[in-house]
Amino acid sequence: MKPLRVALLGCGTVGTEVVRLLDEQADDLAARVGAPLELAGVAVRRLDRAREHVAPELVTTDAMSLVTRDDVDLVVEVIGGIEPARSLILAAMKTGKSVVTANKALLAEDGATIFAAAREYGADLYYEAAVAGAIPLLRPLRESLVGDHVHKVLGIVNGTTNYILDQMDTHGASFTDALEEAQSLGYAEADPTADVEGFDAAAKAAILAQLAFHTPVTAADVHREGITEVTAADVAGAKAMDSVVKLLAICERIPDPDGRNGGRGVSVRVYPAMIPRSHPLASVREAYNAVFVEARSAGSLMFYGAGAGGAPTASAVLGDLVAVARNRVGGTRGPVEVTYAELPVLPMGETITRYYVQLDVADRSGVLAQVAELFARNGVSIQAVRQEGHGDDAQLVVVTHRAPDAALAATVEALRRLDIVREVAAVMRVESG
Ligand SMILES: NC(=O)C1=CN([C@@H]2O[C@H](COP(=O)(O)OP(=O)(O)OC[C@H]3O[C@@H](n4cnc5c(N)ncnc54)[C@H](OP(=O)(O)O)[C@@H]3O)[C@@H](O)[C@H]2O)C=CC1
Numbered sequence: 364m365k366p367l368r369v370a371l372l373g374c375g376t377v378g379t380e381v382v383r384l385l386d387e388q389a390d391d392l393a394a395r396v397g398a399p400l401e402l403a404g405v406a407v408r409r410l411d412r413a414r415e416h417v418a419p420e421l422v423t424t425d426a427m428s429l430v431t432r433d434d435v436d437l438v439v440e441v442i443g444g445i446e447p448a449r450s451l452i453l454a455a456m457k458t459g460k461s462v463v464t465a466n467k468a469l470l471a472e473d474g475a476t477i478f479a480a481a482r483e484y485g486a487d488l489y490y491e492a493a494v495a496g497a498i499p500l501l502r503p504l505r506e507s508l509v510g511d512h513v514h515k516v517l518g519i520v521n522g523t524t525n526y527i528l529d530q531m532d533t534h535g536a537s538f539t540d541a542l543e544e545a546q547s548l549g550y551a552e553a554d555p556t557a558d559v560e561g562f563d564a565a566a567k568a569a570i571l572a573q574l575a576f577h578t579p580v581t582a583a584d585v586h587r588e589g590i591t592e593v594t595a596a597d598v599a600g601a602k603a604m605d606s607v608v609k610l611l612a613i614c615e616r617i618p619d620p621d622g623r624n625g626g627r628g629v630s631v632r633v634y635p636a637m638i639p640r641s642h643p644l645a646s647v648r649e650a651y652n653a654v655f656v657e658a659r660s661a662g663s664l665m666f667y668g669a670g671a672g673g674a675p676t677a678s679a680v681l682g683d684l685v686a687v688a689r690n691r692v693g694g695t696r697g698p699v700e701v702t703y704a705e706l707p708v709l710p711m712g713e714t715i716t717r718y719y720v721q722l723d724v725a726d727r728s729g730v731l732a733q734v735a736e737l738f739a740r741n742g743v744s745i746q747a748v749r750q751e752g753h754g755d756d757a758q759l760v761v762v763t764h765r766a767p768d769a770a771l772a773a774t775v776e777a778l779r780r781l782d783i784v785r786e787v788a789a790v791m792r793v794e795s796g
């Protein structure tokens with residue numbers, strides 16, 4: 364059968380592995396698709412690099428000419444970022460190509476434009492690699508679970524930050540050293556700020572929430588906190604509580620007291636939190652990711668695997684490439700995104716959370732009573748409290764019960780103003796799943 368011609372946009376960490384797999388598995392892929400997949404061209408930024416498995420004449424810096432060529436059927440976008448990726452994907456779909464992308468930043472910022480173009484031009488758009496690397500997660504949400512009522516998605520969706528936190532917890536590594544390692548292993552984004560400040564996880568959370576709840580959610584809607592403020596003291600504090608610190612992405616429907624089926628709205632948030640060591644997410648090490656999905660009929664599902672890195676991500680890209688190629692051979696189309704629900708994204712202040720608070724206090728009798736009274740005044744009840752040390756080293760560790768985040772944050776602000784509190788040494792949310 365006539366080969367299907369593939370334009371690859373980007374040949375960095377992920378693109379290099381895509382090319383290798385296309386080359387090494389060419390015969391198997393042809394058998395699975397029903398037609399050979401042939402590389403038509405590779406667009407990059409710099410021509411002066413050696414590209415393994417790529418004939419030099421295929422390499423170009425003119426990505427737009429490549430995607431709009433008549434002899435290209437399938438386009439794989441692994442450049443990343445908003446532009447030129449968006450214009451290239453739109454041009455590809457407009458000129459009849461099927462598109463595979465790993466670009467969560469673009470889909471979370473302007474997914475509406477991309478999905479609308481896919482509908483308008485009847486183009487296939489697959490993006491499994493955009494969330495949680497190698498883990499098949501989006502296809503289960505887009506297809507297998509589309510008949511169910513998903514009410515929660517919770518997990519670790521950024522490999523770089525999980526690698527950093529794991530190295531800090533397990534080996535006492537410094538933040539900077541662990542980040543450098545994560546970069547050298549190909550886990551981090553081109554600008555690692557996206558990872559450590561939680562932008563990457565927030566983009567993934569937006570994509571997950573949109574698919575899970577069929578409602579528009581963009582990266583800007585997501586409450587985001589990264590891990591740059593997580594200190595060695597936080598990690599040690601978690602250890603003392605038999606817990607670990609993880610950067611979590613949480614998407615949930617907030618139940619409606621009136622019993623409306625869709626819920627009162629959705630909460631979509633990313634922040635570092637303490638979770639007990641006994642929780643399955645606590646044992647997710649290095650750059651692995653894990654995501655729980657809770658659905659009304661399916662119950663609780665767990666997805667686990669490599670969340671970042673060239674080869675794992677290329678596996679997800681190749682899976683999509685085979686899917687769009689098969690659709691072309693069979694003259695069919697894959698799933699189309701429909702966001703029919705208009706659920707509001709609720710503010711973080713209304714979200715119910717729990718806090719761990721560590722205070723350096725003046726070692727005075729009555730300190731516990733004053734602190735407890737302040738929590739109570741803000742409507743927050745205390746689940747556990749521990750007093751440690753004496754004199755200048757006295758500390759109070761408080762774990763709260765569940766309360767609206769705004770009330771918890773207001774309590775911490777009030778604690779900072781209390782004269783017996785020398786310093787609020789650590790504040791972190793506590794999640795138990
Ligand atoms: N790395 C990972 O673990 C994962 C990455 N992703 C996503 O995959 C995508 C690619 O990531 P990754 O491979 O790590 O990124 P890299 O930075 O390693 O590679 C980017 C590639 O795009 C090329 N490029 C950059 N700008 C342009 C441009 N204007 N025109 C043409 N080519 C351009 C670069 O060219 P040159 O080689 O000349 O510099 C490079 O080949 C991103 O969307 C990322 O978020 C998703 C999951 C995991």
Ligand SMILES: N[C@@H](CC=O)C(=O)O
Pocket residue numbers: 493494495496520521522523524550551552558563670671672
């Ligand atoms: N930088 C990302 C790469 C995969 O999405 C991460 O660390 O998870």
